[in-house]
Every structure is written in structure tokens, then in C-alpha cells.
Amino acid sequence: MSSSLNIGIVGLGTVGLGVLKVLKENIELISRRAGKSIDVTSVSAKRKNLDRGLSLTPYLWFDNPHELIYSKNVDVVVELVGGGDGVAREICASALSIGKHVVTANKALMAEHGVELAMMAEENHVQLNYEAAVAGAIPIVKVLREGLVGNHINRVYGILNGTCNYILTQMRDSNRQFQEVLAKAQELGYAESDPTLDVAGIDAAHKLSILSSLAFGTRLSFRSVEVEGINDVEFLDIQFAKELGYGIKLLGIASLNGNKISQFVYPCLVSVNSPINHVEESFNAIVVSGSFSDELILEGKGAGAGPTASAVISDLVDIARGTKVPTFGVNVENLIGLDVDSINDRFGGYYVRFTVVDQPGVLAEITSILRDKEVSIETVVQRGRSPGETVSIVMTLHDTYEHLMRSALQDISKLKFVVEKEKVFRVEKFFG
Amino acid sequence: MSSSLNIGIVGLGTVGLGVLKVLKENIELISRRAGKSIDVTSVSAKRKNLDRGLSLTPYLWFDNPHELIYSKNVDVVVELVGGGDGVAREICASALSIGKHVVTANKALMAEHGVELAMMAEENHVQLNYEAAVAGAIPIVKVLREGLVGNHINRVYGILNGTCNYILTQMRDSNRQFQEVLAKAQELGYAESDPTLDVAGIDAAHKLSILSSLAFGTRLSFRSVEVEGINDVEFLDIQFAKELGYGIKLLGIASLNGNKISQFVYPCLVSVNSPINHVEESFNAIVVSGSFSDELILEGKGAGAGPTASAVISDLVDIARGTKVPTFGVNVENLIGLDVDSINDRFGGYYVRFTVVDQPGVLAEITSILRDKEVSIETVVQRGRSPGETVSIVMTLHDTYEHLMRSALQDISKLKFVVEKEKVFRVEKFFG
Numbered sequence: 040m041s042s043s044l045n046i047g048i049v050g051l052g053t054v055g056l057g058v059l060k061v062l063k064e065n066i067e068l069i070s071r072r073a074g075k076s077i078d079v080t081s082v083s084a085k086r087k088n089l090d091r092g093l094s095l096t097p098y099l100w101f102d103n104p105h106e107l108i109y110s111k112n113v114d115v116v117v118e119l120v121g122g123g124d125g126v127a128r129e130i131c132a133s134a135l136s137i138g139k140h141v142v143t144a145n146k147a148l149m150a151e152h153g154v155e156l157a158m159m160a161e162e163n164h165v166q167l168n169y170e171a172a173v174a175g176a177i178p179i180v181k182v183l184r185e186g187l188v189g190n191h192i193n194r195v196y197g198i199l200n201g202t203c204n205y206i207l208t209q210m211r212d213s214n215r216q217f218q219e220v221l222a223k224a225q226e227l228g229y230a231e232s233d234p235t236l237d238v239a240g241i242d243a244a245h246k247l248s249i250l251s252s253l254a255f256g257t258r259l260s261f262r263s264v265e266v267e268g269i270n271d272v273e274f275l276d277i278q279f280a281k282e283l284g285y286g287i288k289l290l291g292i293a294s295l296n297g298n299k300i301s302q303f304v305y306p307c308l309v310s311v312n313s314p315i316n317h318v319e320e321s322f323n324a325i326v327v328s329g330s331f332s333d334e335l336i337l338e339g340k341g342a343g344a345g346p347t348a349s350a351v352i353s354d355l356v357d358i359a360r361g362t363k364v365p366t367f368g369v370n371v372e373n374l375i376g377l378d379v380d381s382i383n384d385r386f387g388g389y390y391v392r393f394t395v396v397d398q399p400g401v402l403a404e405i406t407s408i409l410r411d412k413e414v415s416i417e418t419v420v421q422r423g424r425s426p427g428e429t430v431s432i433v434m435t436l437h438d439t440y441e442h443l444m445r446s447a448l449q450d451i452s453k454l455k456f457v458v459e460k461e462k463v464f465r466v467e468k469f470f471g
Numbered sequence: 472m473s474s475s476l477n478i479g480i481v482g483l484g485t486v487g488l489g490v491l492k493v494l495k496e497n498i499e500l501i502s503r504r505a506g507k508s509i510d511v512t513s514v515s516a517k518r519k520n521l522d523r524g525l526s527l528t529p530y531l532w533f534d535n536p537h538e539l540i541y542s543k544n545v546d547v548v549v550e551l552v553g554g555g556d557g558v559a560r561e562i563c564a565s566a567l568s569i570g571k572h573v574v575t576a577n578k579a580l581m582a583e584h585g586v587e588l589a590m591m592a593e594e595n596h597v598q599l600n601y602e603a604a605v606a607g608a609i610p611i612v613k614v615l616r617e618g619l620v621g622n623h624i625n626r627v628y629g630i631l632n633g634t635c636n637y638i639l640t641q642m643r644d645s646n647r648q649f650q651e652v653l654a655k656a657q658e659l660g661y662a663e664s665d666p667t668l669d670v671a672g673i674d675a676a677h678k679l680s681i682l683s684s685l686a687f688g689t690r691l692s693f694r695s696v697e698v699e700g701i702n703d704v705e706f707l708d709i710q711f712a713k714e715l716g717y718g719i720k721l722l723g724i725a726s727l728n729g730n731k732i733s734q735f736v737y738p739c740l741v742s743v744n745s746p747i748n749h750v751e752e753s754f755n756a757i758v759v760s761g762s763f764s765d766e767l768i769l770e771g772k773g774a775g776a777g778p779t780a781s782a783v784i785s786d787l788v789d790i791a792r793g794t795k796v797p798t799f800g801v802n803v804e805n806l807i808g809l810d811v812d813s814i815n816d817r818f819g820g821y822y823v824r825f826t827v828v829d830q831p832g833v834l835a836e837i838t839s840i841l842r843d844k845e846v847s848i849e850t851v852v853q854r855g856r857s858p859g860e861t862v863s864i865v866m867t868l869h870d871t872y873e874h875l876m877r878s879a880l881q882d883i884s885k886l887k888f889v890v891e892k893e894k895v896f897r898v899e900k901f902f903g
Contacts, residue, residue, distance in 0.1 A: 061621050061763050068688075071801050072620050170618075176764035178618030185794075186602075186610030188504050189493050189784025256500075314770070317749055331493050331777035331784075332608035336770040338746070345763035352621025352763075362617075362794045369503050 044073070044359045045112050047081035049104040049130055050119035054144055054171070055084070056091055057344030058117065058351050069352060073359035080112040108134045115140040115358055117351060123147035135159040135167065142354040144171035144347055150245035150261040153252070154374070157366035167366045168354035173246045174199060174323040176346030177339040178353060183253040183327065184368040190329030192254040196292040196469070199246040199304075201321035201341040202230045202237040203269050203289040207306070208319050211277050211286070217270065229321060239268035240289065240304040247291035251302050252367045254327065255295045256375060259367065260302070263379040267305040276392060276462055279433045280308050283390070283418060286316040290467065294380075301380035307465040308390050308435075315469070326469065383442040388417070388466030390435050391448065394459035397430045401456050405432070408454075412447035414439050429458055435466060475508035476791045477544050481536040481562055482551035483516035486576055486603070488523055489776030490549065490783050501784060505791035512544040540566045547572040547790055549783060555579035567591040567599065574786040576603035576779055582677035582693040585684070586806070589798035599798045600786035605678045606631060606755040608778030609771040610785060615685040615759065616800040622761030624686040628724040628901070631678040631736075633753035633773040634662045634669040635701050635721040639738070640751050643709050643718070649702065661753060671700035672721065672736040679723035683734050684799045686759065687727045688807060691799065692734070695811040699737040708824060708894055711852060711865045712740050715822070718748040722899065726812075733812035739897040740822050740867075747901070758901065815874040820849070820898030822867050823880065826891035829862045833888050837864070840886075844879040846871045861890055867898060 046062075048055055062069065062079055070076045083101040101107035108116055108130060116134040118141060120127040127148050131141050136159055143149065149156070149172050160167035170180045174197070183192075198204050202224065209220045221238065224230035236242045244264040252259040269289050280287050285308035293302045309316050314336055318324040323341030328334050340346035357364075367374060395401050402419070409416060415437040421430060436444060448461055478494075480487055494501065494511055502508045515533040533539035540548055540562060548566040550573060552559040559580050563573050568591055575581065581588070581604050592599035602612045606629070615624075630636050634656065641652045653670065656662035668674045676696040684691040701721050712719050717740035725734045741748050746768055750756040755773030760766050772778035789796075799806060827833050834851070841848060847869040853862060868876060880893055 057763075065621060065623060065762070068623065069621055071688075071805050072616075072797075074797070074802075176761070176767060178614055181613065181618050182610055184504075185789065186613050186785050187781065188788045189497060189501055189781045191497060191500065256503075314746075314749060317746060329608070329781060330497070331489075332781040333772040333775075333778055335608060335772075337768070338770075339767040340765040343765075346765055349619065349621050349761060349764040353618050356620045357617065360795060362796075363792060364794075365504075365506070370506075373503050 043076035043078050044355070045114045046077065046079045046117060046355065047083070047107045047110060047113035047115070048079060048117045048119060049083045049107060050121065051082060051084035051091060052119065053344045054347045054351070055119040056093060057348035058119070059093060061348045061352055069356065073356045075359050077355055077359055081107050081110055083107045104130050105133060108139065109137065113139065115142060115355060118143040118145060121145055121147070123151040128152055131156055132159060135163055135165060138163045138165055140165045140358050142168045142351055142358070144169070144351060146172040146242065146245040146249065150248045150259065153249065153259045153366065154371060158371045160366055161371060166358050166363065168357060170354050171347045171350035173249050174325060175339065175341040175343065176349045177323060177325060177337045177341065178350065179250065179325050179337060180253065181353070182335070182337065183250065184364050187327060187329045187332055187335070188368070190331050192295070192327060192329050194294045194328045195250050195254040195325065196290055197325035198288055198315065198318050198323050199243040199291045199341070200237055200289060201323055202234065203243070204318065205229050205321045206238070207269060207272065207287055207289065210272070210274055214274060216274050217272060238270055240266040243289060243291045243304045247293055247302055247304055250325070251293035251300060252374065254293065255300060256367070256369050256373065257300055258374045258376045260379065264302040264304060265382045269306050271462065272306050273462070275431065276464065279392065279420060279431070280390065281311070282420060283435060284311050285309060285466070286311050287464065288315060290315070292467070296380060299378045299380045301385070303382060303385070305465060307467045309467050313469065383445070385441040385465070386438055388436060388438055388468065389444050390433070390464045390466055392462040393432045393451065393457060394429060394461070395432060396456040396458060397424060397426050397428055398456055402432070404454055405451055408450045409447050412443050414443055414447050475510050476505070476787070477546045478509065478511045478549060478787065479513035479515070479539045479542060479545035479547070480511060480549045480551060481515045481539060482553065483514060483523060484551065485776045486779045486783070487516070487551040488525060489780035490551070491525060493780045493784055501788065505788040507791050509787055509791055513539050513542055515539045536562050537565060540571065541569070545571065547574060547787060550575040550577060553577055553579070555583040560584055563588055564591060567595055567597060570595045570597055572597045572790050574600045574783055574790070576601070576783060578604040578674065578677040578681065582680045582691065585681065585691045585798065586803060590803045592798055593803060598790050598795065600789060602786050603779045603782035605681050606757060607771065607773040607775065608781045609755060609757060609769045609773065610782065611682065611757050611769060612685065613785070614767070614769065615682065616796055619759060619761045619764055619767070620800070622764050624727070624759060624761050626724070626726045626760045627682050627686040627757065628722055629757035630720055630747065630750050630755050631675040631723045631773070632669055632721060633755055634666065635675070636750065637661050637753045638670070639701060639704065639719055639721065642704070642706055646706060648706050649704060670702055672698040675721060675723045675736045679725055679734055679736055682757070683725035683732060684806065686725065687732060688799070688801050688805065689732055690806045690808045692811065696734040696736060697814045701738045703894065704738050705894070707863065708896065711824065711863070712822065713743070714852060715850060715867060716743050717741060717898070718743055719896065720747060722747070724899070728812060731810045731812045733817070735814060735817070737897060739899045741899050745901065815877070817873040817897070818870055820868060820870055820900065821876050822865065822896045822898055824894040825864045825883065825889060826861055827864060828888040828890060829857050829860055830888055834864070836886055837883055840882045841879050844875050846876055846879050
């Protein structure tokens with residue numbers, strides 16, 4: 040063994056403690072694989088005297104994370120504070136600027152300031168590794184920037200948020216509504232007390248923008264991801280979707296179309312037989328289409344102390360082995376800035392649920408508006424009949440442009456018998 | 472860009488031509504990602520004047536591959552000849568011994584002489600990369616020796632042979648027997664004219680022994696893999712399995728149990744709802760259980776010019792970037808030699824189909840022998856009744872030791888009404 044790699048960890052939440060735990064339990068194995076000893080020398084967190092169920096006496100304690108960075112006992116700074124700005128950003132920027140490697144699990148930071156940080160890493164000839172920032176234990180960053188390096192990639196999509204997948208799976212299996220399942224998930228620790236980042240799709244959007252840059256070699260652009268969360272998914276829609284042969288999943292989808300990219304996060308209908316529909320509970324999955332590799336599917340645990348720590352360790356061992364890979368697969372100067380496709384130009388299938396008063400002529404009026412906008416209906420489901428009362432009419436639409444569909448829906452919403460805003464979900468048909 | 476990496480390719484079959492094609496089409500992209508130009512300078516194959524649909528004039532031609540190795544225009548030798556011995560082995564050994572990197576897609580070579588070659592790579596401080604040797608485009612070698620490096624791994628298993636998976640899928644979907652489907656697969660080019668390596672499970676065993684070494688850090692031991700092919704799978708068994716809620720897949724399964732490893736390749740029953748059962752046609756899939764990562768599933772194309780070339784290019788770019796990883800994840804001196812578990816000690820479920828003359832007392836006699844051996848029955852299926860004629864009795868057995876089950880079957884086979892050798896397949900219940 041040549042020497043040792045000295046690690047300083049900033050942030051001792053679930054993931055930070057997970058990393059300490061893995062390194063403690065598997066240190067011999069990991070050092071043997073890394074070719075040198077990997078030693079956590081220093082730690083920093085908000086509160087020193089907190090019962091973490093783990094002794095911190097083996098490590099130098101820093102009240103101030105900025106001092107940890109400058110310590111001569113630290114070669115690599117592991118940032119596990121979280122948050123797109125503030126301390127996390129300052130720490131990473133400072134560490135890179137003085138020539139220390141950085142490993143982070145921070146998706147918000149990478150999505151919002153990844154390019155700026157990548158430039159600093161490049162200038163200072165150090166690594167900025169962030170395997171844990173996307174899909175936990177699934178080594179998708181490695182697969183994209185190393186494993187599929189020979190391929191042009193046209194599409195990457197997947198289930199990028201375990202909390203949402205858990206909630207949707209539970210809604211389907213237990214016939215319950217969103218709010219009820221969310222409350223249960225919070226109780227069990229599967230959802231945060233403030234679940235907004237997850238259920239509104241922002242967390243998935245952070246990850247998608249990173250994947251998109253890695254896959255297409257484009258300048259990361261989180262702000263241009265179009266995002267819808269799962270708040271609006273009702274149990275009724277899950278039921279109707281099932282009847283029509285679909286499941287509902289929150290997907291992140293990035294595509295390269297000529298010189299435009301599209302980046303969408305939304306709940307959508309996928310065929311009940313598609314591999315992505317079989318990804319259950321809190322699992323994540325990512326599908327990548329390469330020009331030569333063909334379709335590659337990766338599925339695993341996207342969150343939790345163990346899976347996230349597993350990814351952080353992989354980044355550390357890469358550094359110990361001396362592996363040098365550009366942050367986003369190519370140097371920052373080679374990242375291309377492409378136009379972004381608006382969701383209005385999306386061409387695809389749709390699921391629409393109208394809530395109407397059941398009276399003669401309803402279907403005739405709706406369908407004639409769709410016809411006039413050249414939007415073609417694939418299937419119609421109307422369950423039961425209750426003249427004079429409120430009923431649901433569900434339709435799936437053949438592939439069309441989103442702006443045409445929206446324009447038709449706007450006209451339909453003005454019809455007198457329509458009593459509630461319609462529900463719209465996109466239909467994705469990736470697998471054949 | 473610092474300089475260029477010069478490549479010599481030995482073997483211009485489907486994969487060799489695939490690599491030339493990918494490098495030609497994507498050279499700019501690949502060089503940008505690699506940080507230097509990747510140039511094929513030299514090629515060698517059996518026959519120079521063969522219409523390959525691709526001009527070889529840009530490359531130096533070598534009739535003798537040994538001369539290519541020594542050329543000063545070659546930094547990396549890509550061995551795509553195939554075969555566990557002969558030219559392939561000589562070329563790789565010579566190249567490594569004179570300090571040239573080697574990239575190979577040769578599973579037989581790695582399975583049979585991997586340790587010896589790894590030592591040579593180590594002594595000469597060069598890389599021996601073989602991503603294409605296991606599961607084509609699925610970057611499983613990278614995932615095991617880099618991505619999951621923080622984990623103890625207890626089990627790795629999967630569908631490692633696309634030809635067999637194709638045949639089994641076709642038998643199920645078209646209600647045809649093995650021989651008929653095999654003939655069709657050969658016609659379509661999905662199976663070799665001599666299909667033995669594939670259908671007898673040897674190809675899968677080569678791959679499994681490599682995965683096993685990577686996962687457990689053990690000295691590769693291909694000879695100790697216990698192998699059964701798919702030749703004996705009848706359509707009738709696929710039907711019965713389906714009725715019982717199972718599919719039949721050829722799996723390679725390597726497990727670490729204390730200080731023993733087991734390495735099995737056999738067709739077996741898997742739950743119809745398990746992810747592995749949804750892997751269709753010629754796709755491969757690998758499942759790895761890590762101590763912290765939890766279960767990780769990778770699915771993709773395991774063969775073909777494009778997917779295999781994609782893996783070869785990834786190995787080349789790793790070399791261009793200067794990435795150094797020990798051949799089997801740790802240095803050869805650190806590989807451990809563990810005892811091998813015999814299949815007789817397997818503890819698990821079984822599917823057995825007896826062919827008997829339908830007469831009174833048959834079930835009583837069979838079940839009493841099983842009871843005396845303490846083998847417990849889970850389900851019994853007997854379809855139709857035809858007194859005096861031949862019928863199938865299908866049973867699934869609760870978890871038991873293989874040697875107990877075999878001993879019971881031996882006694883049952885001696886019963887007068889048993890008219891054919893029984894069929895036995897193992898039942899695997901990985902997913903809960």
C-alpha cells in the first residue's frame with residue numbers, strides 16, 4: 040500500500056453517519072480494493088454533542104467546516120450538508136479552489152451550480168465526484184460517464200424519486216388517496232415532514248438535469264426542466280389507468296431531438312407490462328438508450344443511509360485509485376448549450392378525465408371539439424350511468440401535440456356540463 | 472488533448488468490425504470524452520482479402536498477430552479472436568509481458584486463464600480490461616470492481632446467456648419444443664451452428680466464474696462451476712411451471728456462504744412476478760446483493776456487435792484516461808481461495824415431474840418415499856386421468872437438501888409404474 044487517503048466529512052446526518060459506518064465495518068476490504076488505506080481523519084457538523092450512536096473520538100472535530108477544508112490532514116472533502124446554496128456550496132467551492140478533491144451527495148448543489156464547480160475542479164486538477172447525488176446505490180453517474188462512453192445517447196429516463204414511487208405504489212395497492220398515503224409515509228420515515236421537494240417533483244428534476252448533462256454532453260440546465268408533481272394524482276386515476284392497461288409512475292425523461300433537448304418530470308401512464316411499471320415501492324430505476332449499447336436498465340435503492348454511503352465510498356475509492364474523469368464526462372468547455380424544447384411541443388399520447396353532468400349530448404360535444412382540433416381519440420371509458428348526476432369520462436388520445444390537446448381542453452372546459460377542471464396525464468410508450 | 476492512444480485489433484469478426492465501426496462513427500465524441508485521440512493503427516486477422524464491407528486501408532495490416540503486438544504503433548492490444556487457448560491466450564500473454572495494455576471480449580480466456588493473465592498485467596503495470604466478456608453492453612465488470620467497491624457481496628446471479636433466454640422465451644410463447652426453436656434460432660442467427668457452448672450452459676459458466684471472482688474477491692475457479700444446460704427443458708415443463716406461477720430461466724448463481732462459495736448454472740423456476748422473469752428474448756440481466764447497496768439489477772443486451780463494441784470502447788477510454796484498477800478488483804495476491812460448495816448441499820425448493828402409469832396407489836407410494844426421506848411436498852399437479860395410460864405428476868417440494876431429494880428420487884425411480892426418468896428443476900425464490 041502506497042500511502043493513505045485522508046478524508047474529512049462535513050455533515051453528520053443519516054448519510055454522513057452511514058459513510059462512517061461503512062468505512063468502519065469494511066475498512067480492510069475497501070482499503071485492499073483501493074490499493075491504499077482510506078482514513079477518515081476529520082469531521083464537522085452543527086452540533087458536537089449529539090448522541091449519534093457512534094463515537095467521534097477517533098476523528099478530529101471541527102466546529103467550523105471551513106477550517107476542516109484547510110486542514111493538512113484532509114485530502115478529500117466529503118460534503119453531506121445538503122442544500123443548493125449556503126454552507127454546502129461554499130465548502131465545495133473552497134475545497135476545490137485549494138486543490139482538494141470533493142465528493143458530494145448533493146443533487147440540488149450539482150443541479151444548480153454543477154458547471155461552476157466543475158470548472159473549479161478542472162482548473163485545480165482535482166475530482167468532483169457525486170455518484171450519490173443521483174439514484175443512491177445505482178452507479179448511474181459512472182455508467183454514463185464511463186461505461187457508455189462510446190455511445191451517442193438519445194434518451195435517458197426513469198423513476199428518480201423513491202418517495203413518490205412509494206406513495207404511488209401504496210395508493211394503487213391500498214386504494215387510498217394521496218394525502219392519506221403521504222401521512223402514512225411520513226409516519227414511517229419514507230417522506231420528509233416537509234415533503235415538497237419530493238412530491239412536487241423538484242428532487243427528481245435536480246437528478247434529471249444531472250443525467251441529461253451526462254448523457255448528452257450538454258451544459259446542465261436545471262431551470263429549464265418542466266416539472267409536475269404527484270399531488271394531483273387521484274386514486275380514481277390510478278384505477279382508470281389500470282382498467283386501460285397502465286400504471287401511473289412519476290418519471291423524469293430527458294431526450295435529445297436534433298439540436299434540442301427536452302427535460303420533463305411528470306406523473307404519467309406506462310404500460311402495465313413495461314419493465315418500468317414493475318419498479319415498486321421506494322426503488323429507483325433508470326433506462327438509457329445508447330446508439331450501440333441499445334437499451335440498458337438499472338434498478339436499485341435510490342435513498343437511505345446504506346445505498347447512499349455505498350455510492351460515496353465508490354467515489355472515494357476512485358480518487359484513491361487515481362481515476363480522473365471530467366465532472367460531466369467532457370471538459371466544461373466542450374459542454375454544448377442546446378435549445379430546450381417546450382412541453383407544448385411534446386408529441387405523444389394523453390389520458391384525460393372529464394367530470395361532467397351526465398346528460399344527453401355530452402360525448403357528442405366533447406368529441407366534436409377534439410375532432411375540430413384534429414385530436415384523435417383512442418379509447419373512451421364511462422363507468423356507469425346516472426342521468427343528471429356527476430360522472431367521469433376518461434379518454435386516451437392518440438399521439439398529438441400537447442398544444443393542440445391543451446387548446447381543445449380549454450374549449451371543452453367552457454362547456455356548461457363540465458363541472459370540474461379536467462385531469463390530464465401523459466401516456467409514455469417507451470417499450471415498443 | 473495530450474497525445475493519442477494507439478490501438479491494434481486482433482480478430483476482425485462481428486465484434487472486431489463492430490469496434491472499428493463505432494470508433495469510426497463516434498471518434499470525435501469518444502476522443503473528446505477520453506481526453507485524447509483514440510486511433511486504431513493496426514489490425515490483424517486470418518484472411519486479409521475478405522469482403523468485410525469496410526475498408527482496411529487506413530490501418531497497418533499484420534498477417535502475424537505476434538508482430539502487431541510488438542509494433543511501436545500499438546499501445547493497446549484488443550484481442551477479439553476468441554477461444555480459451557491458442558492464439559488468443561498467446562497474444563494476450565505476450566502483449567502484457569512486454570507492457571502493453573490488453574482489452575479482450577474473451578470470456579473463455581478470462582475464465583480459464585484470468586488469474587495467470589492478471590498477474591502478468593500487475594507485474595508489468597498495465598491494464599487487462601474485459602468488460603465485453605460478461606453480459607455485453609451491461610457494464611457489470613465496472614459496477615463490481617468500482618461501483619460496489621464499498622460492499623461485501625453475498626450473491627450475484629443472473630441471465631448470462633441471451634441465446635438460451637431467447638430459446639426459453641420462444642418455447643413458452645410459441646408452444647414449441649427445444650429442438651424446433653433451436654433450429655429457428657440458428658436460422659435467424661441467434662444461435663451458432665454448433666450451439667453447445669450456449670445451450671449446455673458453458674458460456675454462462677464462464678461468465679459466472681468471472682462475476683464470482685469479482686464479487687467475492689476469490690481466486691477464479693471456472694472448473695468448479697456446476698453446470699446444466701437447457702437441452703432437457705421440455706415445453707411440458709414450461710407449461711406446468713406456468714400453471715404453478717413460475718417461469719423457467721437459465722440462471723447463473725454464485726453465492727458466498729461463510730467460507731464456502733457455490734457456483735451453479737442451471738435452468739430453474741422463478742416466480743412469474745419476479746423481475747428476473749420479466750427479462751425476455753435475448754436480454755441479459757444481473758442481480759447483485761451488496762451489504763450496503765442492497766439489491767441492484769442491471770438489464771441489457773448481452774451480445775451482438777454494437778453492445779459488445781460499446782463495452783470494448785469503454786475499456787479503451789478507461790485506459791486513455793489513465794484509470795488503473797486491479798483485474799479482479801484486488802491484487803492477485805489478495806484473491807482468496809475458498810472451498811466450493813457441492814450442489815448436493817444446495818438447500819432449496821424443487822420441481823419434479825414424474826411420468827407414471829396411471830394406476831391406484833401411485834401417489835401413495837411416491838409420497839411415502841418422500842416422507843421417509845423427510846422431503847416435504849408443497850404442491851401436486853396431476854392433469855387429467857387416464858387409467859392404465861401414461862400421465863405426468865408434477866410436484867414442487869419445500870426447501871430441502873439436494874442430496875435428500877436425489878436419494879428419494881432414486882428410490883422412486885425404481886417403482887414399477889415409473890416409465891421415464893423424472894425431470895427435476897430447482898426453484899429459486901430470490902425476491903421474497
